Amino acid sequence: MVIEMNGHSISDEFIDLCYKTAETSLASGEVPVGCIFVQFSSDHPNGHVLVTGHNRTNVTRNATRHAEMECIDKIVAKFGSQMNKLHEIMAETTVLLTLEPCLMCVRALRYLRPKQVLFGARNDRFGGNESVYNVSTNELISDPKLMCYQLLSAKKSIDLLQRFYKQTNESAPKPHRKRLKTSADDSEL
Numbered sequence: 359m360v361i362e363m364n365g366h367s368i369s370d371e372f373i374d375l376c377y378k379t380a381e382t383s384l385a386s387g388e389v390p391v392g393c394i395f396v397q398f399s400s401d402h403p404n405g406h407v408l409v410t411g412h413n414r415t416n417v418t419r420n421a422t423r424h425a426e427m428e429c430i431d432k433i434v435a436k437f438g439s440q441m442n443k444l445h446e447i448m449a450e451t452t453v454l455l456t457l458e459p460c461l462m463c464v465r466a467l468r469y470l471r472p473k474q475v476l477f478g479a480r481n482d483r484f485g486g487n488e489s490v491y492n493v494s495t496n497e498l499i500s501d502p503k504l505m506c507y508q509l510l511s512a513k514k515s516i517d518l519l520q521r522f523y524k525q526t527n528e529s530a531p532k533p534h535r536k537r538l539k540t541s542a543d544d545s546e547l
């Protein structure tokens with residue numbers, strides 16, 4: 359499958375890499391969310407991968423280490439010393455994400471001004487592209503609007519998240535409930 363969006367042809371190769379990145383996250387005990395930046399330039403009309411990233415909140419014990427922030431750090435490390443160049447590159451870049459970006463990441467991506475963001479499942483708890491709040495095109499924010507589209511597989515993204523939560527529940531210690539015995543004990547399930 360190829361997704362054609364605003365002049366960028368997003369091939370299976372890129373979509374598979376995005377989900378593979380989320381799988382890597384799962385294998386390392388992190389919430390499985392994958393992110394990749396793909397640039398389409400005159401040198402690379404079919405696109406090439408600039409950076410990849412997945413969640414690293416557990417290993418770093420830092421709740422801001424989302425897949426998008428990992429990618430942003432990598433791209434800034436590469437081109438951040440030349441702000442104009444960074445914006446030029448981002449204008450040619452599609453961000454692929456397995457999950458709708460959260461409020462924080464939508465805001466950070468909006469600073470960076472990629473051409474567009476394509477994501478998989480909606481993020482009902484934290485999504486910054488309308489699911490919780492609309493940060494992507496909110497007029498009160500002065501940066502250019504961030505165009506986000508739900509075009510990748512929501513099912514694949516949700517399957518990965520469900521595998522993670524199943525794995526987490528299975529490895530969690532069984533709760534030992536300690537409490538005083540009361541006359542209501544018999545009624546407790």
Ligand SMILES: [Zn+2]
Nearest residue numbers: 424459460463
């Ligand atoms: Zn985020």
